[in-house]
Amino acid sequence: MSRKGILFCMRYPDDQGFVWRTVVRVRDRIAGLLTDYRSYVAFPQLTGHSVHKIEHMQPVELDCYNLTAANKERLAQFVAANDIGAIVYMSALPTSLDMAFLHSLGLKTINTEQDSFDHRVRDSLPRQLAKFVVRRIMKRQLHDLHIANSASQGEWLKSYTKIPPERLVIVPNGIDTDHFVPPADPRDDSVVDVICAGQARREKRIELILRCAKRIVAQPEFASVRFTYVGDGEMRPVWERLAADMDLAGRFRFVGARADLLPFFQSADLMVHAAERESFGLVLAEAMACEVPVVACAAAGPSEIVADGTTGRLVALDDEDGFAAAVETYLRKPALRAVHGAAGRARVVGRFSMERQVRDMAAAIAGALA
Missing domain, CATH: 3.40.50.2000 (Glycogen Phosphorylase B;)
Incomplete structure (x- = not known):
């Protein structure tokens, strides 16, 4: 038969x-x-x-x-x-x-x-x-x-x-936890890289991250911090113009869509995610598998992936000050990034x-x- x-x-x-x-x-x-x-x-x-x-x-x-x-x-x-x-x-x-x-x-x-x-x-x-x-x-x-x-x-x-x-x-x-792994060598400490990734759709709210970046790069203690957005779509030109208007050239990169995000996660020190609607959030789990802590708005999916205070921070959807403050805390505390990054990988391997x-x-x- x-x-x-x-x-x-x-x-x-x-x-x-x-x-x-x-x-x-x-x-x-x-x-x-x-x-x-x-x-x-x-x-x-x-x-x-x-x-x-x-x-x-x-x-x-x-x-x-x-x-x-x-x-x-x-x-x-x-x-x-x-x-x-x-x-x-x-x-x-x-x-x-x-x-x-x-x-x-x-x-x-x-x-x-x-x-x-x-x-x-x-x-x-x-x-x-x-x-x-x-x-x-x-x-x-x-x-x-x-x-x-x-x-x-x-x-x-x-x-x-x-x-x-x-x-x-x-x-x-x-996600593939055998592919998404921490880097073999220590991350470059001359640049502190904050990554965000996703399709360039309105609900991803990269404009919130741009405002966060504007606040951070204005502070001398964060002179080595750089933001990178990986993704493409209808909103990308809008966000690029906004970044230019904010004088973020050189501090906020738009690198377009990439087939494999592993190199970006392995070089990143922190992941940020501001989507107001997210059923899951694969990029968060992929970053965590690479031992990158995550600051995310508490949409539905991210609230299940990120363990608040253990693998990253969850912030209310409209709390921009709280979002920026959480990012600043991680930028000031590399030891905390390391601890929460390791906990993030353990969580993803065990659950996702x-x-x-x-x-x-x-x-x-x-x-x-x-």
Whole structure:
């Protein structure tokens, strides 16, 4: 009897790196454990310049998110030709898809939720009731399984979107702790490097970090401090202009997106993160694995990764003075950086390894397909 197929879906073309490289790597390793199935990975475009190294999935060109008539036809043909039994989405709530069409193909659907949501949003009572009736009672607008990437994400999906608990599992994200390691040699103490990294989206709030940098570089005791932002996107030109207006040239570098952040983490003395919405925060775990302490705003994901006062500091979302003060404390105390950095790696190895994530996600997917 031939094995059924599983189709893992990606939202972006195969030349898009950064966090998507980690997502694809995790899915590839999951596929390596699901040996009872043939695994495929769908990209909306195969560019010929893939940034991914894939061993256990066959790449195919299919857009499984933008379900136009043409894309539906291609997907239906692929499902039939390859005996696909399940489709695994990334960050695709049921309301964004044509669930009736997917079910008509005989597919089970699974969603691994990576998106960041504003946990401060509240629905009116009538809207809450409507969601409860549709999802909890009628069992509509649901995937067969929803996988949340953090405890706070899972609670949001359950309480705000009304996903039934029996269709929800929590599998925290993980990182490669064998790749992200401290530097072999001591860090260069002639420069104190403060790093921030992430996609250049509005919610990342690099402008807050720029204001923090302005305050710090104005103080003579911090003459050796330099800030580095790694990332790209629509907000980068805005932030670069703001940095120029603040006269931060030479003290705040914009180096663009990089395929591998390891060299930056290994040279960094401190990680800062000011996002107001963050479902997890892979870059925080990667930095901590390299023994870099973290100062972060207490968004949902960072609050689970950073142990406040042990591996870094968590600051209220709108407390800019508190954020800058926490950064200054670490800049003044290299011994504290070393202690909290070592504690950070121990925490990530114990809780946020990719091996644990892959094992738990593979088990959850296999259970949903049984």
